[in-house]
Amino acid sequence: MKKIIKNGIIVTASDTFQAELLIEDGKIAQIGSNLSAIGAEIIDANGCLVFPGGIDPHTHLDMPFGGTVTKDDFETGTMAAAFGGTTTVIDFCLTNKGKPLKNAIQTWHDKSKEKAVIDYGFHLMISEINDDVLNELPQVIDEEGITSFKVFMAYKNVFQADDETLFQTLATAKDLGALVMVHAENGDVIDYLTKKALAEGKTEPIYHALTRPSELEGEATGRAARFAGLANSQLYVVHVSCEDAVQKIAEARNKGFDVWGETCPQYLVLDQSYLEKPNFEGAKYVWSPPLREKWNQEALWNALKCGQLQTIGSDQCSFDFKGQKDLGRDDFTKIPNGGPIIEDRLSMLFSEGVKKGRISLNQFVDLTSTRAAKLFGLFPKKGTITVGADADLVIFDPNVERIISAETHHMAVDYNAFEGMKVTGEPVSVLVRGEYVVRDKQFVGKPGSGQYLKRAKYSMNTPLNQGETLSIK
Ligand SMILES: [Zn+2]
Secondary structure, three states: OEEEEEOOEEEOOOOEEEOEEEEEOOEEEEEEOOOOOOOEEEEEOOOOEEEEOEEEEEEOOOOEEOOEEOOOOHHHHHHHHHHOOEEEEEEEEOOOOOOOHHHHHHHHHHHHOOOOOOEEEEEEEOOOOOHHHHHHHHHHHHOOOOOEEEEEOOOOOOOEOOHHHHHHHHHHHHHHOOEEEEEOOOHHHHHHHHHHHHHOOOOOOHHHHHOOOHHHHHHHHHHHHHHHHHOOOEEEEOOOOOHHHHHHHHHHHHOOOEEEEEEOHHHHHOOHHHHHOOOOHHHHHOOOOOOOOOOHHHHHHHHHHHOOOOEEOOOEOOOOOOOOHHHHOOOHHHOOOOEOOOOOHHHHHHHHHHOOOOOOHHHHHHHHHHHHHHHOOOOOOOOOOOOOOEOOEEEEEEEEEEEOOOOOOOOOOOOOOOOOOEEEEEEEEEEEOOEEEEEOOEEOOOOOOOOEOOOOOOOOOOOHHHOOOOOOO
16 A cells, blocks of 8 residues: 655754655655655654664574574564564574585575565674685575675684684675775784683673773774775774774775774773672673773774664674573683663664764664665665665654653663663654554564675675666656
């Protein structure tokens, strides 16, 4: 059914304007004033902003880790994402050494197909490069539309790839048209420091942070960026947490290297002191990289403001405090890493960023949606409001105040990392391809309605080189 959104202020990464939107066949068919309302449902967005749906480029739904599995799967995770104004997620598909990549990808399709309520794509983890992998990668790109690879420089003996593998992945991705994503921490030194801490009886959550100092993130970020420059390839550094890593990204970009950086809401508003909360509560705040000393937050905000970091991911990776995080009660290395952020990503950035004057409204849209669409081969179908684009839209009340709490959130996990924090702004209604998923703050979507997205190859010059032109019909 046709829909017309009236009376809202439309915000894209470049413009802010008052107009009506006509939605037809799941796409934005017209943008204008006094549009013909015959046969159309009218949506009154008076007092609200209308954004392109958020794109979360970094989620771990239904992912096995450390002897357990993340609490939120593709159903609860994407429902919570929708409540938070996100209409597309790109999730990390884990692979197993020595096994065909297509098996891993099939596993991820099985996890998501009947469950997702918003659209989704996959990044593919690369842990080894050999003839089998090299033979399979062109199909991964052409048939599955998976155009981004993830390499871990940390988690020794679990996910960690060596430098040779990272460099080969960068060189291969250059040839194939994929973007290489790295988790940049020096896993070897961290392995030494964690063993040493445990041998000294240092088992509490705070030692998770103290054994992963920011120097080791800066070092790995700089190393990966130099490899990208040497391979003349493209690199995206996930979850940048500290000034040290920001500087390495800025340095690489100043040299003309094709290097991008993402940070996450948790690094912008939480800090290392949370890991010292009593009664093991610090475990709720165990991420890798860890939360940093508070002064890093200003560096991260400035990097977002001046474009040294370009995207905001959630790194959604939720584990219950009771029954999962407590696997590490006697040993911080056994605390499952990660937290529940998918739902609050936009609200936190809007409230702490836009409302507090740290970033502009248009930067907010770029950081939470448009830039990720461009980098990950979804633009202009996703990530903007223009004629012919998918009608993935968020109707957002910028003035409502609320308190974030696990009692009211929609994630399946038993705590919220931002518990008790007051934020300004909340999505009222969220549409995916023109259909309501959230309507007046109520879930009206359907598990399985989310579509798998085959993504275009990486190109610096999006979208012209992608060969896609939008049309209404
Ligand atoms: Zn992650």
